[in-house]
Amino acid sequence: MGKNNLPIKIVLQKAEDIFPNHGGGESKFFGEVTPQVQREMSDKFESLLEFYGGVFEENENIPAVGKITVKPEAIAKSHKPDALCRNCPIIGTEDLNEIYIKVKRKSIQETIKLIKNPPSVKFRANMTAVSDIQPVKTDEKISLSLIAAAKDDFSAIKDKIKIRIFDFNDDFDNAQIWDYVYRKLKALGIYEKCEVISYGEHIKFLKAEVRSYEDVVNIASINGVKAVDFFQEYSLPKDDFSSTELQALLDREYADSEVTIGIIDGGISEDNPYLKPYIIAKEKYVDDAYRNPYHATFIASTIQYGNMLNGIGSPVCYRFKFVDIIAIPNSDEDFGPTDTISEYDLMDIIEEVMEKYSDSTKIWNLSLGIEDKPCSGSMSDLGIFLDYIQDKYHVQIFVSSGNINKLPLRNWPPQKGLGEHDRLISPADSVRAVTVGSVALFESDDSIVKVNEPSPFSRRGPGANYVVKPDIVDYGGNLSKTYTIDGLGVRGLGPKGEIIEGNGTSYSTPRALQKFASIYEEMMEPDILLAKAMLIHCARMNSRELLDESPDNIKYYGFGIPSPNVQGILQCSEDEVTLVFKQKISQGSHLEMYDFPYPKSLVRNNKYIGEIGMTLVYLPPLDARYGREYCRTNIDVSFGTYSYLPDGRIDYKGQVPLETRWDERYEAARVEHGFKWSPVKSYYKKFSRGVQIGDGWKLRIDLTSRNGMYVPSQEFVLIITIKDPNGNDIYSEIATGLRERGYITNNLETRYQTRQRR
Numbered sequence: 001m002g003k004n005n006l007p008i009k010i011v012l013q014k015a016e017d018i019f020p021n022h023g024g025g026e027s028k029f030f031g032e033v034t035p036q037v038q039r040e041m042s043d044k045f046e047s048l049l050e051f052y053g054g055v056f057e058e059n060e061n062i063p064a065v066g067k068i069t070v071k072p073e074a075i076a077k078s079h080k081p082d083a084l085c086r087n088c089p090i091i092g093t094e095d096l097n098e099i100y101i102k103v104k105r106k107s108i109q110e111t112i113k114l115i116k117n118p119p120s121v122k123f124r125a126n127m128t129a130v131s132d133i134q135p136v137k138t139d140e141k142i143s144l145s146l147i148a149a150a151k152d153d154f155s156a157i158k159d160k161i162k163i164r165i166f167d168f169n170d171d172f173d174n175a176q177i178w179d180y181v182y183r184k185l186k187a188l189g190i191y192e193k194c195e196v197i198s199y200g201e202h203i204k205f206l207k208a209e210v211r212s213y214e215d216v217v218n219i220a221s222i223n224g225v226k227a228v229d230f231f232q233e234y235s236l237p238k239d240d241f242s243s244t245e246l247q248a249l250l251d252r253e254y255a256d257s258e259v260t261i262g263i264i265d266g267g268i269s270e271d272n273p274y275l276k277p278y279i280i281a282k283e284k285y286v287d288d289a290y291r292n293p294y295h296a297t298f299i300a301s302t303i304q305y306g307n308m309l310n311g312i313g314s315p316v317c318y319r320f321k322f323v324d325i326i327a328i329p330n331s332d333e334d335f336g337p338t339d340t341i342s343e344y345d346l347m348d349i350i351e352e353v354m355e356k357y358s359d360s361t362k363i364w365n366l367s368l369g370i371e372d373k374p375c376s377g378s379m380s381d382l383g384i385f386l387d388y389i390q391d392k393y394h395v396q397i398f399v400s401s402g403n404i405n406k407l408p409l410r411n412w413p414p415q416k417g418l419g420e421h422d423r424l425i426s427p428a429d430s431v432r433a434v435t436v437g438s439v440a441l442f443e444s445d446d447s448i449v450k451v452n453e454p455s456p457f458s459r460r461g462p463g464a465n466y467v468v469k470p471d472i473v474d475y476g477g478n479l480s481k482t483y484t485i486d487g488l489g490v491r492g493l494g495p496k497g498e499i500i501e502g503n504g505t506s507y508s509t510p511r512a513l514q515k516f517a518s519i520y521e522e523m524m525e526p527d528i529l530l531a532k533a534m535l536i537h538c539a540r541m542n543s544r545e546l547l548d549e550s551p552d553n554i555k556y557y558g559f560g561i562p563s564p565n566v567q568g569i570l571q572c573s574e575d576e577v578t579l580v581f582k583q584k585i586s587q588g589s590h591l592e593m594y595d596f597p598y599p600k601s602l603v604r605n606n607k608y609i610g611e612i613g614m615t616l617v618y619l620p621p622l623d624a625r626y627g628r629e630y631c632r633t634n635i636d637v638s639f640g641t642y643s644y645l646p647d648g649r650i651d652y653k654g655q656v657p658l659e660t661r662w663d664e665r666y667e668a669a670r671v672e673h674g675f676k677w678s679p680v681k682s683y684y685k686k687f688s689r690g691v692q693i694g695d696g697w698k699l700r701i702d703l704t705s706r707n708g709m710y711v712p713s714q715e716f717v718l719i720i721t722i723k724d725p726n727g728n729d730i731y732s733e734i735a736t737g738l739r740e741r742g743y744i745t746n747n748l749e750t751r752y753q754t755r756q757r758r
Contacts, residue, residue, distance in 0.1 A: 006572040006731055007747035013583040014743065017591050027125035030074050033118065037127060042115050044133035049108045051135040055180075055223045056105040062180050063173045064223050065091070065136045065166055068099040074129035080707040081126035087111050090707070091168050092625035095377055100136070100625075102168050141220040143229040150213045160231040160342065161216065162381070163194075163206035166224055167625050177224040181206075184222045190215060197344050199351060200388050202624065205381070207231065207344060232382070232426075233340035234368050235331035236266045236295045237403060237506050257318040259521045261303060261513065262357060262364040264350065265296035267326035269495035275300050275322070281357065282324040285349050290339045292330035293495045298502050299365060300324075301493035302510040303517070307564055309491040309499065310441060310475065314564045316752070318518055323361050325353050328368060347385050358393035362528060363517050366427075367400040367506035378627040379464045380426035383433075387622055390432040396528050398513040400505035401428045401437040401470040402459040409456035409479065412449040414556075424459040424469055431622060431631060431679060434516065434532060435469045437558060438476025438508035442488050446480045452546060454556040455479075458505050461555045465628045467678050470558040472539045474515075476508030477501075518566040524749035529617060530582060533717040537578075537615035538562045538569040540682050541721055559615075559682055570750045574729040580748060581718040585635065585703045587711045594642075596697040597737020601728035607690030610730075611723040612656045614639060614683040618716035626706070634677045634704045635716050643694040652698060656685045 031037070045066075049056075052064040066088065068081065075096050082090070085099075087107040092100040118124045149157050165181055168174055185191040185208070193209035210216060220228045260280065267286070270276050275297065300322055307314045327349045329339035341349075366386075375383075386397055402425035404410065410422050428435045438458035440449050448456040455476050463469030478488040489501035490508075512535070519531045536559045540547070543560025547553050563569060572578050585591055602610040620633040640654040658675055675681045701718065705711045724730045738745055 003574045003729075004571075005567070005752070006574065007749070008570065008572055008578045008580055009735060009738070009745045010580045010582060010748055011738065012744045012746065013581075013591075017593050018586075018589050019592050020589050027122045028074075028079060029125050029128045030071050030079075031128040033124045033127055038115055041127060041130065041133070042112050045108050045112050045115070048103055048133065048135055049105065052103065052223065059176075059180070060105055061176050062223065063102045063104055063168050063177060065226075066101045066103045067094075067134050067136055068101060068130055069132040069134075070097050070099065070129050071131050072097060079129050081129055082707065083120060083123040084111070084126035084130070087114075089169075091166065092627065093629045094627035096628050098627070100166070102170075102173065136226075138217060138221040141225060141227050142216060143227060146216065146229050149230060150216070154213055157230040158211070159193075159209040160233075161208040161210050161219070162229045162231050163208055163219060163225060164227040164229075165204070165206070166226045167202070169625075181222055181224050185219070188215065188218050190219070197347075199347060199385060200392065203381075203385060203388055205344075229381075231343040233342055234328060234346055235338065235340045236292060236328050237331070237368060237400075237504060254317050254319045257320045257517070257521045259318070259363065259517050260321040260323055260361040261517055262323040262325060262353070262361045263296055263299055264325040264327050264353070264364060264366045265299060266292050266294075266328050266330065267296050268300045268322060268324045269293035269297045271495050272297055272301070272493060272497045274493060274497050275304065278304065278319060278321050279324050280321045282326070283353060283356075284326045285341075286326050286329050286339075289337050290329035291326065292332060292335050294335070295328075295367075295506065296324070296326075297495050298492035298500070298507060299367065299510045302490070302507055303365075303514045306490070306492065306511050306514060309493070312475075312564050315567055316518070318521055320517055323357050325349070343382060347382070350385075350389055354389055354393040354395065358395050362395050362526075363513060363520065364395055364397045365510055365513050366397055367504075367509050368427075374420045374423035374425055374459075375429040375464050375469075377464060379431075379624060379630050380429050382427040383429040383431070383464065384622075384624045386427050386430040387432045390430075391619075391622075394528065396516065396532060397430065397433045398509050398516070399428050399430060399433045399435050400509040401425075401435055401461075403457045403504050403506075404459060405457075409448060409483075410454070410458075411456065412453040422460050424461055424463065428459070428469060429463040429467070431463075431467060432619070434471050434512065434535070435463070435558070436505060436509040436512040437470035437473040437556065438505045439473045439557070439561060440478035440488070441475035441490055442478055444480065444488060446482070447478050447488055448481055449478060452561070455503070455505075455508075457503065458508070458556070461558070465630050465677065467631070468554060468558055468675065468680060471536060471680060472512055472558045473556075473561055474508040474511035476505050476511075477503030479503065512562065515562045515564065515566060515569075519569060522566055522570055522750045522752055524751065527582075529619065529715070530580070530717050533580075533615055533617040533719055534569055535562050536617065536680060536682075537613070537719040537721070540615060540684065541613050544684070559680070567752050570748065570752065572731055574731045575727045576721060576723040577731045577734050578719060578721045579734070581720070582715075583718075584713045584715050585701055586713045587703060587705055590703070591699075591701040593699040594696065595741060596639075596699055597734055597741060598697040599722070599724070599728075599730040599733040599737075601726075601730050601733060602722075602724055603693060604690060606693050607687075608641070608655075608693060609687050609690050609725070611686045611725065612639065612684070613721045614656055615719045616681040616683075616716060618679055618714060620677075620679050620714070621709070621711065629677070629706055631677045631679055632706045632709050633711055633714055635714060636676075636702050636704075637681070637683065637718060638700045638702075639683070639720070640698065641691060641694040642696055642698050655687075655691055656683045658683055
């Protein structure tokens with residue numbers, strides 16, 4: 001086997017690397033517990049009692065909701081006021097500093113007694129963490145998008161009102177509150193026009209038809225109602241096509257893959273001779289009068305022939321099979337009649353399709369979005385739904401970050417004053433999905449941006465909860481300063497096989513999907529989580545310069561542009577070694593790998609040199625009840641040097657930092673700027689000046705769960721690439737070093753390596 005196609009090493013877990021965590025520290029106080037503080041807090045609970053007095057008079061078993069606001073310095077999970085809330089349990093959160101609690105008359109009264117005579121140090125400490133306690137009021141339940149839509153054309157949405165009810169995490173209380181809400185809706189004359197829409201155990205809405213905006217306000221005033229919004233309507237993204245004179249050269253060698261890709265879109269044209277043979281199944285949910293095949297055909301052709309059509313080199317090109325789901329109606333008035341699909345109908349279609357095809361089709365493309373509904377602090381309903389689908393059916397969905405469809409478009413570097421104008425849109429906030437933004441492939445003297453710069457229409461992150469979104473970017477087009485695309489877009493195929501140009505994140509998304517599918521195809525034992533980690537790791541290592549220019553670049557590039565060379569992603573060279581740790585970590589413990597075999601070739605003048613990139617990917621439990629705390633576990637990695645001090649203690653220094661750092665001490669800053677709780681993390685360091693040599697290197701992995709949650713174990717994939725800038729054979733050094741230290745390693749078997757051995 002050649003020196004440039006060496007296998008990636010999978011490092012198996014050792015029981016000796018598991019260490020128990022030590023106990024937590026003392027309760028932290030954020031002020032004094034004075035008689036005045038006690039009176040103020042008692043008064044706030046008394047106000048809750050008064051606010052919900054009518055509810056409790058009607059039935060003392062009906063739960064209500066209070067909202068605790070904690071001080072900024074007390075946001076961390078270790079400071080959550082559990083003791084204070086012993087009788088009024090925490091049932092969710094919204095913003096990082098907000099906590100929802102379940103309250104009843106008796107529980108409020110018992111809490112007031114405890115406040116007047118605090119039973120423990122922890123209870124007293126909890127009291128100092130709180131800045132306010134309020135009921136959940138009517139005006140904060142109505143979404144901003146509903147308010148805006150009501151001012152524009154309320155008649156268009158009055159039969160699509162979406163009602164969410166608080167989940168009290170208790171079957172009895174939930175039954176009580178749903179019965180209570182139903183009775184109130186009957187009194188308003190709305191109940192008969194309500195329908196329950198639910199998916200799985202935790203996604204449940206009421207769809208209602210109302211007569212006026214006053215009905216919306218009345219619904220929001222009902223105790224137990226958490227939010228009132230409306231179900232969105234979707235159609236195909238507005239296509240921006242331009243014809244081209246290029247001739248298709250589709251006669252190069254392709255490898256036919258057994259991997260099947262699902263495309264949920266407007267339907268692939270059956271008149272396209274280059275795509276029709278690969279459509280193995282088709283489901284039709286759109287009437288022929290509203291079908292527009294341009295968008296889906298372009299997407300399918302990008303997956304199948306995108307590299308060739310755009311002059312991008314790739315050693316091996318696969319032709320995949322397609323499951324064609326015709327679900328999204330035409331939106332282009334110039335093409336023909338237009339229509340939309342409702343959010344709830346789209347959800348039904350996706351679930352129905354997954355029931356039928358998910359066993360055989362693990363990779364799905366979904367390029368759509370809601371204009372003018374940027375992602376905010378909490379997850380979108382469709383994003384939550386896509387996460388549920390991916391967990392239930394064990395599939396990987398690729399979604400586009402969305403296009404900016406109104407001026408101004410974004411320059412590069414971005415002009416000032418854009419605000420949230422270019423923020424990504426639902427469902428691009430899906431945590432489980434791979435969200436893809438766009439960069440320019442071509443440029444001109446008159447183009448808005450240059451090659452590899454973020455496309456002027458591509459929406460940027462972060463996603464909800466400050467999760468890094470888009471995850472990655474790929475080529476999706478560019479525009480001239482007069483907003484024309486001739487020669488600046490990306491090329492694909494039209495309905496009859498003609499080559500056309502298009503622009504949009506809809507076309508960068510299938511490019512990224514094609515790379516994922518190629519990785520998945522190459523694996524002898526296909527693994528979705530590992531394939532996702534490899535794709536993102538490749539993007540980061542392939543985009544060092546783009547991301548190093550500015551910390552803010554991650555909002556536009558995600559983790560970068562993956563290489564089109566799949567074989568390069570899935571193998572090592574002598575001077576660039578990739579290790580995969582596909583392991584599990586349990587709550588109450590951490591993993592530590594002492595004496596990591598850092599290559600002796602990477603020691604110069606008593607200093608460590610080299611380049612290290614690490615990518616961590618895991619699937620945290622998710623819970624929509626907790627708003628910005630949607631991701632319920634955090635895994636973090638530290639890789640660095642240690643030395644033994646004269647007194648026997650260990651002096652350890654992490655040497656490979658997260659991509660972004662924070663200077664602020666508080667939890668909010670760590671979440672916003674430091675990837676905390678993000679299920680994909682990236683670490684990188686190039687030791688240009690070297691690091692002082694010590695007694696060894698250590699790798700440590702830690703698991704933290706959100707307040708009160710028990711997680712038996714959490715699977716993760718950690719990929720580490722170590723590179724020698726001088727070209728020495730560090731591959732053999734590391735492989736030998738691992739073996740000498742008792743680690744069992746397996747080769748990541750690929751079809752490419754099998755072909756090489758023949």
